[in-house]
Amino acid sequence: MKYRSMIIKSKIPQVSIDIDNKKSLHETIGYCDSGEIYAYLIDDDSNGTNLRKKPNGEIIYVLKTQNGNVEFSLSESKDSWFKITKIDTYDDAIEPIPDECWIHGSLIGAQLRNYGGQPIALYKTPDATQIAFTIYEQDVILSFNTMCGSDWVQVNHRGELGWIQSEWLCGNPVTTCP
Structure with a gap:
């Protein structure tokens, strides 16, 4: 399957920051740029998955498909909501989605790529x-x-939050990632 994904970049003004050596850069500035990551649907609700106009906003589309059959390209996040830039399905046909829609992070995920057991x-x-x-x-x-x-x-x-480098995640629900 060929992917054509749009990457949305935010412009960041240049700033001079006095960094406390005990804090990471993220803790100091508290900001992350937009980017592109991949995930797949892990929602098993038989009524479908709600896609929204904005984080926690109006439902604009209900995605009715099987759990694990849908892959998303995501460009940014806000308060556990993710902006979708592209949707691919493997078995189900879906209508074209609006230009901007959001999905809650608890409904999407990726498999850990520690195939060697590390x-x-x-x-x-x-x-x-x-x-x-x-x-x-x-x-x-x-x-x-x-x-x-x-x-x-x-x-x-398992109820714990942690940051992982995206290279260790496989956002493809039907095969392993290289």
Whole structure:
């Protein structure tokens, strides 16, 4: 399947920041740029999955498809909601979606790519400075909480939140990722 995804970049003004060495850059500035990450539908609600006009806003589309049959390209997040830039399905036909719609992070996720069984560290912030916890299992599906650019995703694993580098996530529901 060929993907053509739109990346939305935010312009960031240049700023001079006095960084406290005990804090990460993310903790200091509290800002993440937009980017592009991939996830798939993990919602098993037989009534469908609501897509909204804005985070927690009006429902503009109900996606009626099977759990795991839908892949999303996501460009930004806000308060656990993710902006969808593209939807692909594997078995079901769907109507074209509006130019801008949002989905809650608890309804989307990705599989951990530790195919060799290696432990994967999740961090307290979107950098590799402080480990929050480590996942030792394989074939783990993680739901999304927020994203930071194209490189970091905050995920939920058994009720714990941690940041993971997006290269360790496979957003394809039907095959493994290289």
